[in-house]
Amino acid sequence: MSQESVTDAFPLSPMQQGMLFHSLYSARPGVNLEQVVIGLPEEIDARAMAEAWRWALGRHAILRTALRWEGIEQPRQEVHARLPFEFAVHDWSDLSGAARRRQFENFLLADRARGFRLDVAPLWRVALLQTGGEEHRLVFSFHHLLLDGRALAVLLNEALTACDGFRHGLEPDLPPPVPYRHYIDWLGAQDWREGELFWRRALRDFVVPTRLDLSRSTNVDHGRATGPRELQAEVPSELAAALRGLAKSHGLTLNTFVQGAWALLLGRYSGEDDVVFGAVRACRHSTVEGADSIVGLLINTLPLRVPLPPDLAVLAWLQRLRETWISLRPYEHTPLPDIQGWSEVPSGTPLFETIVSYQEPSWDAALQAQGGAWARRQFAIRSQPNYPLALDAVGGTALSLKIVFDASRFESATVRRMLGHLKTLLAAFAADPRQRLADLPLLTPGEHEQFNEWNRTHADYPRDRCVHQLFEAQASRTPAALAVADTRRQLSYRELDAESDVLARRLRTLGVATAVCVGVCLERSVELVVSLLAVLKAGGAYVPLDPAYPGERLAFLLEDAQSAVVVALRKHAPALASARVPLLCLDDATDPPNASARASAVLTRLSSEHLAYVIYTSGSTGAPKGVEIRHRSLVNLLTWHQRAYRITAADRATLIASPAFDASAWELWPYLAAGASIHIPDEETRVSPALLVRWLAARRITLSFLPTPLAEAVMDEAWPADVALRGVLTGGDKLRRRPGKKFPCALINHYGPTESTVVTTSAAVAPHASAPPPIGGPIANTEVHVLDHRRRLVPVGLAGELFIGGDGLARGYRQQPALTAEKFVRHPFDRTPGARLYQTGDLVRWREDGELEFLSRIDQQVKIRGHRIEPGEIEALLNGHPGVRESLVIAREDARSEPQLIAYLIAPPAGPPAVSDLVAFLRARLPGYMVPVAFLRLETWPLTPNGKIDRRALPAPTPASRRSNPPFASPRTPAEETVARVWTEVLGRPVIGVQDNFFELGGHSLRAAQVVSRLNGAFHLTLSVRSLFDEPTIAGLAREIEKLCGGARGPRVAGPTRAAREEYRVKETETAGVH
Template identity: 30%
Template sequence: MLSQAIEGFRLSPQQKHLWLLQQQSGDIYCSQCVIRIKGQLEIDKLKLALQKVINRHEILRTFFHRQPGIKLPIQVINDNSEFFWQELNQSNGGYKPIEELCQEERQFVFDFEQSPLLRTFLLTESADQWLLLINLPSLCADSWSLKNLVKEISDIYGECLNDQELEDEPVQYIQFSEWHNELLEDEDAETGKAYWQQQELGSIPSLTLPWESHSDRKTRFAPKVYTVKLEPDLVAKLDKSATLHKSTIAEILFACWQTLLWRNTGQSDIVVNTVYPGRKYEELHETIGLLAKWLPVRCSFQENFKFTEVLSSIKDTLDSHEKWQEYFLREEDKKNDDYSSNSLISFEFEQWDDKYESGGVSLALEKLYVCFEQFKLKLSCVLREESLTAEFHYDSELIPPESIQYLAEQFQTLVASTLNNLEATVGELEIISDRQLQQLLVEFNQTQTNYPQEQCLHHRFEAQAQQTPNNLAVVFGDEQLTYAELNQRANQLAHYLQKLGVGPEVLVGIFIEPSGFGGASLTFNIITVILGIIKAGGAYLPLDTTLPQESLAFRLQDAQIPILLTQQSLTEKLPNYSGKIVCLDTESEIITQEISENPTSEVKCDNLVYLLFTSGSTGKPKGVAIEHRSLVNYLDGILERLNLPPGSNFATFSTFAADLGNTAIFPALCTGGCLYVAPQEQVSNPEALVKYFQRHPIDCLKIVPSHLAALLTSPGMQSILPRQRLVLGGEAASWNLIEQIQQLTPDCQIINHYGPTETTVGVLTYPVNDKLENNASKTVPLGRPLANTQVYVLDKQLRPLPIGVPGELYISGMGLARGYINRPKLTAERFITNPFTDEPKARLYKTGDLVRYLPDGNLEFLGRTDNQVKIRGFRIELGEIEALLDQHPGVRQSVVSVWEEQGNKRLVAYIVPNKQQQPSVSELRSFLTQKRQEYMVP
């Protein structure tokens, strides 16, 4: 038998796009409105009015039939004007709040093959007040349709009371649909399509919002809305400004929205979609159906553009688009037939009439919700009389609600700032509210803690040695010292050094193997030497024994070291040096004859405690000078975050010439714990390292993430993981590594730790949660500041940036270094006056690190603003290596970069050789090895 023929009509281009979008995503797209009715309502007449409205507009009694194997359905008009009707009141038990009912209806799954698709609910609030909810598929209506419905229901309700009929016949939707399809198929349509191709929209990347989720688990489109009411005085100002600049309120708000998106993303070319009603011809004004269309509006930004210039540009684009709106097809703007448009950011402006009076009742639009396109973020501004409401619609699968609330506050601030001065540049406009500024500058930085301010580091150690003299203090390999033994030997060295003139502000170089020397065993290991220098009142400069002679010579000369402590076997490595050389192994008998009591010195908390050299962009390293108070403040701050019981065991196997190990050294020695220093020959042998830590279980370890990741590839390496705290530092840590660690040792607390040498070891910590949830950051966050530390995310003009917006990290507080030794100009450039406090002499350190605030107040690392890199925890200025390569006679020019593969970073150098001489790779590597350590050689 032949199936019965069904007469139908083609979908309009708008319907086709929405249908394909629905089929691909499975999401629900509806249009709904709530109408408030006041007066003596006759409910039967209202139902009759609704029926007559449905009779007038075929789209309200249309269903969609799709033949098997056919991609698109046809529109079928039903002669029956039935519709779903339900009355709800408090007495019949079915009453529920209107917002709840609206939410339920937005989840209602329409059967497009069955009519009726129109659903209505009448909620009785009182004897003379009702709410009428109308819900139907967005295939059948847009927001203009719903506003038309309110007017028609009012008009026809009045006619029903008087037994009259409306005489005018509206244009039916299928007429519009056929016209629009024919328009696009006409030969003349090529001109309109060419207009949209000339916009070059495909070359502009989608906006990535600062607060977007980085999870790949998104499975559905989950729109939600957050609504705010703008201040009443803004409406009057908007109206006045629009008149003054020959613009409209909608255009000014649209320009504000574009500006805010630029300020939050930094993307200079932005595309924001705005809705065109599709009713530019008068005959279509009263047509009901999906005529509206989202059109992309491109806008370019620069810091010095005036807002009026942006406004003018947007106005011109909107006017131009108006002419060609029918020719834009969303599917032609996409690739691979992907109709999912969740990257869209949109704007719309609605103006609602107040109310319609008819037959003794008034009808007024109270709520309007229309969704016929996926979006990531959409701003809908609604003007009603003197009231302006901003609705922030967002995909809750991508953006958290707290970020939307923050954005709404920014928008209100920006609109107010703009209306105060439309001639201001877009970079000058305020977007951070007073409340947000208080949060950024004060609440996130409430770290003041009253630690003992006058203590020096050795005072803390001496008190601990007196309290726990018999506790193990340090273990080098399998040899060990108690607190009493360590304190005694450090005291003897201190008395010896004081006789050589060591005291406050006197630098002493340390050039020894960490574990001690031969027969002298642990008499003068590096921990003993560090404590001895500090107890003498001096400051220490640790020098790596792998340093090339040229690099060692520079450090000794630049720091003007008067005394160098070394060992006999290393004297051959020393350059020409005019200061006093003390070989601790040959002098040990003399030193151990010194008295063993704690020495006295004139050292104060603002005296130097150590000097560390870091890579320098000019080709020469720079010495960072740290004072006692900064180190003691760090000690107290990190102990508070670690929250370990006294007597915990710490381990370190990083170089003593950097400050990474200070997280273990001083917390161990000032809390009665034991410091385990793994021998270098075991550190480089995974099997030996496993056995070492099996013999010596530890509670806390600090390690560079890439180093740990490499170690964990060897069998049995979980034995090196501590029992209680694992501190990661020196470079960004990945979530994959965190997951791997948690599987191996679920009871160990992981702490990510960040801080430049110039801020004393570290200033931020982030305790990783037990469960890895939908992380807002691509890498493990840097965290929040330690005690007596303030952090700021600023732009180039030193203005605070909002949560989520990338900027440079500036650090202030007790941890700041004194500066760079013998580099007053560089010190002045990097350590600047803190403009956010009244505290005299307060400074900010300019880190060069690009970060952003996460909504919870933690900081996320994003990269660098310069050419500094971190490889295996070593801080390297690429410019330093380039400057050294350029010194080679066979190199005319060089560029050094970082090559990363599967998480492993390597230095790679590219050179332009001189024509007369073309050096080999081995020759260049040998040249650099004579000047810098291996980790700095590409």
């Protein structure tokens, strides 16, 4: 606008500065645009109405104000001389009621989309809508930086009164208004030093803003809803009256109750016991004469800090809150940016993201109280605040609650629940003001019923039968049907039954009886299936072991389980030599007398309450823990599986998982109890997505479990056109992606800790949705509860710890009664004697559709390639090394968003050990996947203000901190350069030396398959995955490639670029060892 028309200029108020920033920063139109809608059930003279607003424009300088910020040091507001304004008239009287409503909503949307240019006055406009007869609506749209609620009431009173006067030929006769500039000048003259001391004290030690982690539910398309929305709820009149009486008796106000309810809601939602939110104050108390009637923006939003001591009585706490609110009055004009700067919250981080505004009476109450036509007029405001969530409460004879929210971040269902929670808390205040804060209810009765409905999973199953008995019954029905096959041999049901009988009798001669543990140390094979079944027939509980484990770990597991014997092959004897447990080698098998007699026939005391297996998972105390699973729990799982996936004798399933992974039990027993067949691929096929896809098609597999990383990998493969597969079942880790449209079958995601018999929840995964795949709802005879740290139910959409109950729960931990009592806790919602819940340590949340979403581990426990790992176990071993004083093991995501273990060490004065020593030390005691990929030495731990290790401040690993750390050497040949490029892409590392070990850099079988596939494409070869296992360095693998290519006669490969060689040259200067 022309500077010639400017009649006055002065600074912005702090509130105006904030609104200017948000309006410029926001990508959404209409931020801070207010739309006042006035219902006028009366005859309106449009000319008189326009004249009234023209008169108001001349009377109040704020209505002729625009902002200027470009080319000057500080933004300012500039008042212009008389200027035109927009006054539009629309006649919709001929439209039907429904059409008028649609037209009205569209008008408001278009009006908001127009917004305002803040540098062009006026920043308001008026529209008069004739909706039929003497029915009119007046829409007054303005930018909030012009007016607050008190100013709005003054302006509307003057304008509509002037309209009545002009209609009758009368000029308004009012005293001159108090200019808004008087307030700005008063603000500029204030000394904020005392306010600084106050706010520094008030916000001392508050460093992390209270955040509502209420992002839109993952089953909703984020792109559909944007812009502001609002929802409203009325507090019942009898409750409002009870609160008002309580307030009067104890020196409180309804505002205290509203603020208290919001603070508690924030505390429950965020999990914090010290919260801060923005509270709006009218700020009409000042020494400015006539401040109460100034037309302008005087309100201020201030941080209100509310501690939430759980054991304090509600009434005493509310009285403290009231005192805090009163204490703000002398400092209520303090600019929020200054308060932000004085706080300990990091610069650039807002102090709060929710605000609360309370009015009593409402801004329009004084207008309607004038009687006559005013009493019939209806007033409403549609707002778009610059905060994502704003609670507006209006007191009076009733109590009205309205939440205005950003629909791109919050769902209407979430906000509707919030209103319900506020009403629940308010009702609890009135019902018993002397109860503890921790005991206040939050959920509504409807939510309790919803959770109960989602957990109604009762289903019949043969709870008195054992797993092997179900197999034997099936074998008698289909003796000739194929039961199990690997690459070497296959067995029918009759043959499997007979071989397992023979082995079961051998086990009995070695002392195996009811509830006796038997180690089974075998690779995936027909012999494995025979052995597991034989242990069950002998009355024992099998303990599956991976032959690849170090001997020390195998010995510990066998001894901890008190195994009477271990079943293995002769080749496994060296690894088992240190175990003080008898070894039964299947290679040495000789049939005992009466081998044809059924082995389980003499078992008369075995029941479904006896153990079926004990499987070991990582332990937080430094030692693995054995989870004891009963037959009844396993039978419940297999019965649910058979019904859920409609298993028949025609099904062909697979055994893919490691025997030591509890999923292997799920892969076997549902099918062997239904007459289906199990097919076992060789190791090369199992770890290669491309080979596995072809194998699944060629074997006509109908259902297959694939561990999560493998399931994600096969999504990228080209599937044959003709596959029998009707479902891929996955689980074991967080599923991070969905299948594409060309995926040939259903993908079903599963979740379940070992302590809940493999599967707790399941969910079909729809292709091409933008949300992370859910883990689903509970399976048959299973219940799931999402609880906070005080074991209270949390609402849908909020994160909480998952607790599991039902028939799938393990009996406990082997020989660890204290740990069993700690993790299997009393059921807080079931008074049945002995009812328990398993505390998973997993962070989840309910979705709107009744399915769960997995978020993360609570206790830093992680999963690496499907294996659940407690870093404490690794730390306990590291701390036992003479060269390590303290250690911390965490998981960090690499460039491909896959977790890798990183160890941080504090060494004794003698200095740190070599990385190779640490790796060798751990490899002798742990499986390979539990050995960290990098080791970093620290002088001291970075600490949080609370004295805890600040995990976020731990440095990221560098190439020099990688384990083994051979002397760094860059690629020297075209073949090495190509291999290095592929490795960097697959491993997500910027630079890799030619002597670095692929598996020590975080490589695993799936990544190995990816590397081999890319190298085959680059060199037109048929390398096997085994080649990478045999030659796990760039140098070694490149030599193998050159041999296959015929040396120099092979295909030419582009050499490294100059930039790449320079990068490697820089990296070569790094030294080996712990850094």
